[in-house]
Amino acid sequence: MSPTSAPGKAPAGGTAGRRAARPGVHRHPLTRFLVRRVATALLLAVGITLVTFVLTNLVPGDPATANLGQRALGDPALVAQWRAEHGLDEPLPKQYLLHLSGVLQGDLGTSQQSHRPVAEDLAEFVPATIELAGAAIVVSLILGVAFGVIAALRRDRLADQVLRVTSLIGISVPTFWLALVAFYIFFFRLQIAPGSGRLDPGMTPPPKVTGLHTVDAVLAGQWDVFASAAGHLALPALVLALYTIGLLTRFTRSAVLEVLGQDYVRAARAKGLPGRTILFRYVLRSALVPIITVAGLAFGSLLSGTVLVEAIFAWPGIGQYAYKSATALDLPAVMGVGLVVGAVYLVINLIVDVLYGVIDPRVRLS
Amino acid sequence: MSRLSRRRRRLPEAWRRPLAVVGGVIALTWLIVAVAAPLLAPYDPLAQELPRLAPPGPDHWFGTDQLGRDIFSRVLYGARVSIPLTLLLVVLSVLIGGLLGACAGYFGRWVDETVMRFADLVFAFPTVILAMVVAAALGASLTNAVLAVLVVAWPSYARVTRGLVMGMREREFVLSGRLLGFSAWRSLRLDVLPNVTGPILVLATLDIGTALLLLSGLSFLGLGAKPPSPEWGAMVSSGVEVFDSWWVATFPGLAILTVVLAFNFLGDTLRDALDPRTARAIKVRAL
Amino acid sequence: MTLTISNLQVSIGGAKILRGVDLALQPGKVHGLAGESGSGKTMTGLATLGLLPHGATTSGRVDLAGRDLLTMPVRELNQVRGKEVAMVFQDPATSLHPMLTVGRQLTEHMRHHLRLDKATARAKAFELLGKVRIPGAEAALKRYPHQFSGGMRQRIAIAVALACSPKVLIADEPTTALDVTVQAGVLRLLRSLCDDLGLAVLLVTHDLGVMSAVADEVSVMKDGLVVETGPRERVLRTPSHAYTRSLLDALPGETA
Numbered sequence: 001m002s003p004t005s006a007p008g009k010a011p012a013g014g015t016a017g018r019r020a021a022r023p024g025v026h027r028h029p030l031t032r033f034l035v036r037r038v039a040t041a042l043l044l045a046v047g048i049t050l051v052t053f054v055l056t057n058l059v060p061g062d063p064a065t066a067n068l069g070q071r072a073l074g075d076p077a078l079v080a081q082w083r084a085e086h087g088l089d090e091p092l093p094k095q096y097l098l099h100l101s102g103v104l105q106g107d108l109g110t111s112q113q114s115h116r117p118v119a120e121d122l123a124e125f126v127p128a129t130i131e132l133a134g135a136a137i138v139v140s141l142i143l144g145v146a147f148g149v150i151a152a153l154r155r156d157r158l159a160d161q162v163l164r165v166t167s168l169i170g171i172s173v174p175t176f177w178l179a180l181v182a183f184y185i186f187f188f189r190l191q192i193a194p195g196s197g198r199l200d201p202g203m204t205p206p207p208k209v210t211g212l213h214t215v216d217a218v219l220a221g222q223w224d225v226f227a228s229a230a231g232h233l234a235l236p237a238l239v240l241a242l243y244t245i246g247l248l249t250r251f252t253r254s255a256v257l258e259v260l261g262q263d264y265v266r267a268a269r270a271k272g273l274p275g276r277t278i279l280f281r282y283v284l285r286s287a288l289v290p291i292i293t294v295a296g297l298a299f300g301s302l303l304s305g306t307v308l309v310e311a312i313f314a315w316p317g318i319g320q321y322a323y324k325s326a327t328a329l330d331l332p333a334v335m336g337v338g339l340v341v342g343a344v345y346l347v348i349n350l351i352v353d354v355l356y357g358v359i360d361p362r363v364r365l366s
Numbered sequence: 367m368s369r370l371s372r373r374r375r376r377l378p379e380a381w382r383r384p385l386a387v388v389g390g391v392i393a394l395t396w397l398i399v400a401v402a403a404p405l406l407a408p409y410d411p412l413a414q415e416l417p418r419l420a421p422p423g424p425d426h427w428f429g430t431d432q433l434g435r436d437i438f439s440r441v442l443y444g445a446r447v448s449i450p451l452t453l454l455l456v457v458l459s460v461l462i463g464g465l466l467g468a469c470a471g472y473f474g475r476w477v478d479e480t481v482m483r484f485a486d487l488v489f490a491f492p493t494v495i496l497a498m499v500v501a502a503a504l505g506a507s508l509t510n511a512v513l514a515v516l517v518v519a520w521p522s523y524a525r526v527t528r529g530l531v532m533g534m535r536e537r538e539f540v541l542s543g544r545l546l547g548f549s550a551w552r553s554l555r556l557d558v559l560p561n562v563t564g565p566i567l568v569l570a571t572l573d574i575g576t577a578l579l580l581l582s583g584l585s586f587l588g589l590g591a592k593p594p595s596p597e598w599g600a601m602v603s604s605g606v607e608v609f610d611s612w613w614v615a616t617f618p619g620l621a622i623l624t625v626v627l628a629f630n631f632l633g634d635t636l637r638d639a640l641d642p643r644t645a646r647a648i649k650v651r652a653l
Numbered sequence: 654m655t656l657t658i659s660n661l662q663v664s665i666g667g668a669k670i671l672r673g674v675d676l677a678l679q680p681g682k683v684h685g686l687a688g689e690s691g692s693g694k695t696m697t698g699l700a701t702l703g704l705l706p707h708g709a710t711t712s713g714r715v716d717l718a719g720r721d722l723l724t725m726p727v728r729e730l731n732q733v734r735g736k737e738v739a740m741v742f743q744d745p746a747t748s749l750h751p752m753l754t755v756g757r758q759l760t761e762h763m764r765h766h767l768r769l770d771k772a773t774a775r776a777k778a779f780e781l782l783g784k785v786r787i788p789g790a791e792a793a794l795k796r797y798p799h800q801f802s803g804g805m806r807q808r809i810a811i812a813v814a815l816a817c818s819p820k821v822l823i824a825d826e827p828t829t830a831l832d833v834t835v836q837a838g839v840l841r842l843l844r845s846l847c848d849d850l851g852l853a854v855l856l857v858t859h860d861l862g863v864m865s866a867v868a869d870e871v872s873v874m875k876d877g878l879v880v881e882t883g884p885r886e887r888v889l890r891t892p893s894h895a896y897t898r899s900l901l902d903a904l905p906g907e908t909a
Contacts, residue, residue, distance in 0.1 A: 047487045155707075165385070168634060172627040174579055176586045177602050177619030184612055250634075263747035266704055270742075271762040271813070272734030281761075285752050304494035308583055312606070322495050323587060326502035334499055338491075345490045360752055361797045 038346070045342035049103070049335045053096050099335060108339065109332030113325060118336035121321060126340060127211025128198060129310070129317030133302045134212070135237035140244035140302075141295055147245070148252020148291075149284070155257065163249060170246025175305045179239045179312035186235055193235045196314035200228045236313040240305045244298040251294045255287040262286070288359055296352040303344065389631025396625050400445035409436035411443040411596045419611045429613035431604065437613060440596035441621050447508070447597045449625065452578045455512050455519065456570050459577070462516070463523025464566060468559065470524065471531030482528065485521035493518045497580060501589040508597065511590035515580045519573065526569055530562040572633035575626035582622050598622050654718050654820035655679055656701070656738065656853060661713035661723075663693075663700050663877075670696050672877040673713070678821060678853035683844065685868030685885070686857045687900065693877040694857045698823045701855075702734050703727075717821070736766040739814035743826040745806035749798040749813075755782075756794030759813055766817045781812040785842060804835030811842065815850075822847075823855045828863055840867050861900060865889055873897045 083089050087098060102109055108118035151163040186193035194200060198213055206216035206225050214233060217226035259265060260283060268278045306319035318340060325333030357364040399406060409416070414433045422429040428437035470481040488496065497514040504510035582599030584590040591597030593604070598618040605615025656678040663671040671693045678684050688694045699705050701715050701722065715722040722733060742748035749758060759781060760774035769777065775794065782790035785808040798806055807827060814822055824843060828836040844867045847854045858864055864871055864885070871889065872882040873896065881894040892898045 044487060044490050048491065051487065164634075168630045169623075169627060172575055172579075172623055172630050174582060174586075174599075174602070174619055174622045174626070176583055176599070177615065177622065180602065180606060180609060180615050181612075181619065184609055188610060263742055263744060264750040266699075267740070267742055267748040267810075267813075268750070269704055270702055270734055270740040272731045272736055273762055273765060274731065277761070277765070281753070282750055285750070300490075300492050303492035307492075307494045307498060308586065311587070319495075323498060326495075326499045327506075327587075327589070329502060337495065341491055341495065361754075362751060362799050365797065365800070 040346075042342075044345060045339055046100070048338035048342050049099070050096070051338075053099070053331070053335065099332070103335075103339065108336045111325065111333040111336075112330045113328050113333060118332045121333065122318070122336050122340055123211075125316060125318045125321045128315060129303070129306050129319060131198075131212040131214065131233065132237055132240060132309070132315060132317060133299065133306055135214075135233055136241040136244065136302050136305075137295065137299055139237060139241040140248055140298065141291075143241075144245045144248025145252050145284075145291060147249040149256055149279070151249065151253040152256035152260065153279075160253075163253075167246040167249040170242050170249070173242060175239065175243060176308040176312065178242060179236070179309045182235055182239050183312055194228070194231045196312075198229060198232050198315065199225070200232075203228055236309050236315055240302060240309045243305060244295075244302060247298055247301075248291065248295065252287065252291055255290045256283060259283045259286045285359065289356060292352055292355050292359075296348050299344075299348050303341070383635070385631045386635035389628040389635070392624055392628035393632065396445055396449060396628070399442055400449045403442045403446050407436075407439035407442045409439040411435065411440045412594055419608060419614070421611070422613050428617040429611070431601075431614050432608050432611070437601075437617055440601060441598070441617050443596040444598045444601065444618060444621060445625075447591060447595060448578060448582065448599075448622075451508065451512055452574055452581060452625075455515055455577045455581065456574050458516055459519040459573070460523055460566060460570050463520035464527045464562075466520065467524035467527030468531050468562070471528035474532075478528070481524060485524050488518055488521045491518070493580060494583060497584060498587065498589060501584050506589045506592070508585070508591045508595070511581055511584040514584060514589075515577055518580070519577060522573070523566065523569065526565060527562055530565060534561055568633055568636045571629055571636055574629040575633075578622060578626055654737070654853065656821045656855075657714075657716040658697070658701065659714045659716070661697065661700060661711070661715065663696055663705065663709055663711050665706060665709045670709075670877055671700065674874070674877070674879055676855070676872055676879065676882075678855055679870075680820065680853050681847060681851045682869040683847050683854040683856050683867050685864040685871045686855060686874060687861055687864055687871060688859065688874035689900075690859060692874040694859075694874050695825055697874070698740070698825045698855060698857050701823060702738060702740060703730055704740075732766070735762045735814075735819070736817045737819050738821040738823065739817070739819040741807070741810050741814045741822065741824040741827045744830040745798070745803060745810045746830065748810055749806060751798055753797070754794065755796055755798065755801075755809055758798075759794070759809070759816055762813075763816045777816070778812075781816055782809070784815070784846075785809070785812045787812070802835075803831050804839060807831060807835075807839050808842065811839070811846070815846065818850070819852070821853045821855070823857070825857045826859070827856070829858070829860070836863070837866075843867060861889070873900065 080089070087095060090098065099109060106119065108122070110116065111118050111121055114121055147163050147167065151160045151167075154160045183193070183196075187195055199205060203225060205213055206220045206222050206229075209216050209219050213229035214226060217223070217229055265278065265282055268282045273281075303319070306315075306317055307323055308319070309315065310317045310319040311323065318337060321333065322337045324330070325337065412435065414435055416426070416430045416434040416436060418430060418434045419432055420426055420430040426436050426438060428441060430436055431440070466481045466485075470478040497511075497518050500514035500517050501511050504513060581590060582597070582602075585597045585599030586603045588600075588603065591600045593600065598621050601618035602615045602622075605611070605618070608614055658674055658676040661671050661674040662669070674693070674697050676684065676686070676697070686694045686697065696705065700709075700711055703722065703725075705711065711723055713723065717733065717737065720733075722730060722738075725733070749755075756775065756778055759778040760769075760771070763769050763774045763777060764771070767774075778794060779790045782793055787793050787805060787808055793801075793809075798809070801809065807830075811824075811827070822843075827843065828839050831839060840863060843854060843856070846852055856864070856868060868885050870883065871885050872879045873888065873894065874880065875896045881888055881892065881897045888897060889901065892901060
């Protein structure tokens with residue numbers, strides 16, 4: 001993907017699977033690789049907290065102004081007390097180090113908004129977003145890959161043209177607007193979609209295991225809860241997925257076309273294998289490697305989308321939490337979100353790398 | 367399955383062009399609207415003197431909003447807000463990202479490390495979340511929203527430019543220039559930059575859409591344009607409050623959609639015209 | 654079984670690639686097809702099995718035991734491909750799928766064409782690897798192409814081609830991508846398979862040295878036409894066509 005970098009230097013993240021065969025590796029390549037990945041993610045998490053810290057401190061916005069009422073702001077003593085309570089009277093570097101040392105002990109600080117430990121807030125909101133974004137990426141992968149394969153096999157024909165235009169529309173629709181329109185049509189007009197939130201009003205969430213209501217409901221065997229959770233999940237997940245479906249359609253198409261031009265596909269045809277076998281065994285297997293790379297990147301854009309989609313569907317996830325804490329300049333909460341993002345980045349990259357190994361024996365065996 | 371065809375051939379020109387033509391016409395129309403909005407708009411976009419929440423009809427093609435303003439006029443005026451800012455945003459990202467990326471690719475070593483680690487950091491962060499934090503920290507205003515988008519937009523140019531420049535650096539004509547004693551800047555300017563402009567232009571065209579989506583998204587969240595302004599994202603946001611009056615949010619959203627779509631049509635066609643390897647580098651980065 | 658190509662014409666996007674090619678392959682004989690790159694020899698091989706690139710049009714006749722492969726429906730043609738007529742490609746590094754085991758690629762078409770069960774197909778694959786002299790066949794079946802050297806990979810590709818006991822083998826520059834030291838071994842293998850199994854082999858190559866080593870019959874192509882054809886000795890020693898002479902002159906060292 002990128003040109004060879006200077007000797008002894010790793011290419012930027014993402015395509016790490018390919019560096020497995022570097023010479024001069026002492027330790028087991030997998031160990032080395034994992035160490036490097038975790039180090040990158042840690043660096044990233046520290047970088048993210050530092051950036052958010054600097055941003056929220058070196059700029060005009062004042063957390064006190066954002067959090068205290070007009071009357072309290074007129075009283076300097078009250079403001080000072082509030083600042084002291086939240087450690088804002090310490091020098092900045094010390095504030096940051098205090099925060100970091102807290103993080104290492106599992107203490108992410110207390111949200112100035114909810115007055116609860118940030119870790120508790122995150123534990124409550126993160127699963128909702130994982131459920132939403134997870135459903136969206138699954139839908140995107142299934143539909144995007146299917147559409148992309150069809151477009152490639154029907155190249156230059158009507159189906160390809162139609163899919164080209166529709167996938168471009170998919171990546172052009174403003175997510176927040178689509179969410180609103182979908183809500184209006186399917187909830188307000190047609191009344192086939194349930195309202196906002198994760199469950200029907202009055203329904204008790206299933207016993208928490210994973211935090212994903214759909215999964216937990218199945219685990220507990222509560223099928224009515226599952227139906228409700230899945231029903232509430234469907235529309236926001238589809239809205240969120242539209243962009244990534246378009247993206248993956250376009251990308252899969254070009255990946256498949258590229259594989260179709262490979263010698264081994266012609267060799268497979270020369271063996272007289274049926275077309276379906278060639279498609280699934282020969283073509284898709286190879287095309288999956290670049291597709292997985294892009295799907296990993298696309299997950300980031302899904303997280304972006306959640307901020308906008310969660311707002312419309314009143315989905316109590318990390319996107320809304322990030323929005324509320326960012327606008328309130330709730331520093332501990334914002335940094336907590338940063339940590340979550342770093343962790344997600346790490347997990348996604350690990351999944352992508354493991355999948356490389358599963359699909360491609362050259363990665364696995366070298 | 368005889369359709370598992372071996373070679374990739376370009377679409378016949380006649381088939382590929384309509385998309386670019388449609389995109390070009392829509393984009394051009396919006397540019398004209400942005401310039402001529404005062405001549406085209408039937409009403410003052412800010413005047414609150416019409417019946418409230420009137421549905422679309424012969425008097426008000428797009429209806430009126432909850433404050434009694436003509437939505438058609440506001441959508442037209444919205445082009446003056448969003449389009450110039452979006453273009454400016456992309457130009458600035460190209461300049462900043464391109465320059466940093468070119469330096470990283472050309473000088474390598476610590477320059478490369480510093481710039482690219484920074485770019486990685488931004489890349490790892492979901493764009494909306496980072497832009498939101500920046501915009502919130504700077505304070506809600508359209509200018510700050512532009513700055514926030516700029517923060518998340520430059521790295522894709524830096525990466526692409528870096529890759530192209532690194533490939534270019536080893537080419538003969540650049541090396542011979544160095545041997546002839548041209549300064550690094552001179553060879554960067556004369557040999558390298560002209561060769562990276564094509565791909566960067568394609569990326570920029572595709573990025574206009576992304577930038578507009580992000581910018582209007584921030585306004586939608588209340589972190590960009592402020593209420594009286596006929597900014598499209600903010601207009602959609604005001605439609606949330608009265609969402610049973612569907613026209614309030616629908617038309618500004620369609621405006622965003624058509625502009626983004628126009629530039630994506632253009633960019634996608636342009637990308638096909640590039641050689642496949644460069645196109646692939648851009649495809650991955652344009653996420 | 655003989656394969657007869659008569660008046661084969663191919664054009665791609667308006668350009669005439671083949672302008673009426675005639676060839677006849679006999680069982681137990683290696684027919685060498687020579688010519689420079691661009692002369693159409695590879696296209697001749699591909700056209701025989703209907704493997705031409707998207708958008709190519711063909712006319713003429715490719716006759717296999719009374720059936721015309723060119724006009725045959727794809728379903729029927731798939732019964733010929735790999736089963737009656739098999740192919741070996743130029744570069745074994747790209748013509749074997751990098752992510753499938755050698756065993757899988759050796760057995761999948763046997764199981765499909767010959768309806769063999771897994772164990773039988775594996776036993777046959779084991780036998781085939783021995784025939785193409787791959788050591789440690791049992792382990793080799795579980796390995797992937799990238800774990801073999803270039804010469805070994807081409808032997809594997811030949812084993813893949815032979816798996817369903819085809820009557821005709823089309824080998825497209827099978828030694829071009831290999832080291833010179835490895836080439837001779839692969840050629841000897843092809844020759845002996847041809848003799849032992851009574852295969853009709855079409856050996857496409859630009860290398861007259863390769864040709865002189867194994868071919869019984871030689872045809873020389875230029876600009877989409879066969880300009881000279883005949884027994885190896887006659888064509889290579891007393892070329893009648895000026896183009897063949899120029900090809901021979903360009904060869905470093907001696908001829909045959």
